[in-house]
Amino acid sequence: MxxxxxxxxxxxxxxxxxxxxxxxxxxxxxxxxxxxxxxxxxxxxLPWDEIAAPLGDASLWKSYRPDPHGTPAARRALSAFYRKWGEEIDPERIFLSASTSELYSWLFQTLCDPGDAVLVPEPGYPLFEEIAALAAVKTVPAPLAPRSEGGCLKRWACDFAAWSAALRVSRGAARAVVVVAPHNPTGAAPSASEWIRIAEFCRANGLVLVVDEVFRLLADGGEKPACDWGSLGIPVAVLSGLSKWLAGPQLKLSWMRLYGPEDDLRAWNDALEHAADACLNVGGPAQASLGTWLELVPRASAxxxxxxxxxxxxxxxxxxxxxxxxxxxxxxxxxxxxxxxxxxxxxxxxxxxxxxxxxxxxxxxxxxxxxxxxxxxxxxxxxxxxxxxxxxxxxxxxxxxx
Ligand SMILES: Cc1ncc(COP(=O)(O)O)c(C=O)c1O
Incomplete structure (x- = not known):
């Protein structure tokens, strides 16, 4: 075969x-x-009884109302949740999915042609290469380098010189750069000035910025926005989900927020709707429970x-x-x-x-x-x-x- x-x-x-x-x-x-x-x-x-409670009310989810973005109620709940942290997101610019990994598939499928490339952190969690390969997309390492302080390795940071070299290797095929913040497995998280440099790098090279914030709530002060994504002036997708935020990978619910110039967003949104609509993987009971589950996120992540x-x-x-x-x-x-x-x-x-x-x-x-x-x-x-x-x-x- x-x-x-x-x-x-x-x-x-x-x-x-x-x-x-x-x-x-x-x-x-x-x-x-x-x-x-x-x-x-x-x-x-974990407070399992409280997590299970909304699932017991079938009236919340017994009807099938497919929407490639996910249900409007779940997206409104997310938008309200982020507003408490001072982050604005239009519910129309949110996509729900069954997992963060699935969001990566949609991004690679919608941003790349077969043979195109995405820059992914190195070292890094061995997730991207396989997801990218399934979309016929290559990964190019965007290195993080350990910064020495007094002889002891202290902190990892984006190695921008190596990123530029990686772009040269990719010969114009790169479409996006993935930044995991905090990063898995080094824990690295860009500072405010590093986010600006990352955005400049993306702008200068026509790259979309993909930010993975699944570990956000493990960092001290993780509720504080890392960056004002909407002000960067480039297309940005920010990914997260319940597998880490509610310590519940089996709940199968993640989401992505889109920011950027309106013209880019309109086209990207349409493309993502196609990708999401092809499978409509996210379950109704999970979407109907999201409002309650988000209320439990601070406790579970603590x-x-x-x-x-x-x-x-x-x-x-x-x-x-x-x-x-x-x-x-x-x-x-x-x-x-x-x-x-x-x-x-x-x-x-x-x-x-x-x-x-x-x-x-x-x-x-x-x-x-x-x-x-x-x-x-x-x-x-x-x-x-x-x-x-x-x-x-x-x-x-x-x-x-x-
Ligand atoms: C950085 C990072 N992003 C995403 C994922 C996958 O998340 P999900 O379970 O939502 O697919 C993982 C899994 O550990 C991860 O380490």
């Missing part, structure tokens, strides 16, 4: 680390994951934030007393934490670690880190277990990499 050549992974063999994990699970051996990012298994204490903060403290206490070869790579921000083991082959290390202890961490190359020896840990897991597993990891590293 012949499959589409656009799939970059066709014929690819599974990663040895993921194969080993599967093998251990099949054999009933323990796998102590330090990278789980599934909030539904993290014992966060639970997730406090979990991440407590695990961050445990991470710093565990790995802070450094031994020479193992360093905390940067100030943990967002829901991941990064370690660097000097001179280590990260694939060999993570395989040995899993084989000898059952501990499962991600090697940095899953996220396209430039450096060798990077280990990625998630801060979402239940606290006592996170602290125990982090302690086991430290002891194992101390034994082998002191």
């Amino acid at each position: 012949r499959l589409s050549g656009r799939l970059p992974w066709s014929g690819e063999t599974a990663s040895p680390l993921l194969s080993l994990r599967e093998e251990r699970e099949r054999e009933g051996k323990p796998v102590l994951s330090l990278v789980s990012t599934d909030p539904t298994s993290a014992e966060l204490g 639970l997730l934030k406090s979990r991440v903060e407590r695990n961050r403290e445990a991470f710093l206490a565990t790995f802070g007393p450094l031994f020479p070869k193992v360093r905390i790579m940067s100030e943990p921000a967002g829901w991941y934490a990064l370690l660097r083991v000097d001179g280590a082959d990260e694939e060999e290390l993570t395989l040995r670690l899993l084989g000898e202890t059952g501990l499962f961490v991600h090697p940095g190359f899953f996220y396209d880190f430039d450096e060798e020896g990077v280990l990625v840990l998630s801060l979402v897991g239940e606290e006592r277990e996170f602290a125990r597993r982090a302690g086991l990891l430290r002891d194992w590293l101390a034994k082998h990499y002191f």
Whole structure:
């Protein structure tokens, strides 16, 4: 059978680390994951009764009223929600979808022709390449670089010189740049002046700015708008959803806000309506519940934030007393934490670690880190277990990499 050549992974063999994990699970051996990012298994204490309440009222959703933008009531609820944070958005410029990933598909389909390119953060979450490939679109890395402060890697920031080089490589095929803020897995978030530079970069190169704010509420002061998107004078799509804001990936509801010059928006809006109308994936019960769910967002996201903060403290206490070869790579921000083991082959290390202890961490190359020896840990897991597993990891590293 012949499959589409656009799939970059066709014929690819599974990663040895993921194969080993599967093998251990099949054999009933323990796998102590330090990278789980599934909030539904993290014992966060979410208010499930309140989340379920609107679903019990079928009068809210029993009629089918398809709208490619999503229901007007859900979009009005979103518009009112953002207004509380001082952000204006016309409900007519909002699109609802079943997931943020689906929004990316629509964006890549509507902004690009086959063979065109989008700039995506590197290092970064391994999501964009596959979604782009399915739309026959290429991804070009837009690097983030760690900024040194006093010898200790502190903060990651857009490397604009490398972005310009990436554009040259893409030879005029680039249509958009994706900025994840706060970024996954480095936690980087552009400052006000960096947003202006990003907008200038987009304007100068005819690129649409795609902003992913799914981790916004994990940052201190995340309710404050990062930028006045409407004032940038370029087309901007801002994406978010309940998978992180309500710690509910299974609720399947995300949204996108569009800003920019009116002429651009009209055409883009029409194109997106076509993309959304082709499948109309977002469920009626979820849309009808959105107003109630948005009221629960501050509480749910505070639970997730406090979990991440407590695990961050445990991470710093565990790995802070450094031994020479193992360093905390940067100030943990967002829901991941990064370690660097000097001179280590990260694939060999993570395989040995899993084989000898059952501990499962991600090697940095899953996220396209430039450096060798990077280990990625998630801060979402239940606290006592996170602290125990982090302690086991430290002891194992101390034994082998002191
Ligand atoms: C930066 C980023 N954006 C989007 C997503 C996907 O979100 P959704 O579950 O809404 O598709 C993820 C998943 O972890 C992510 O890390």
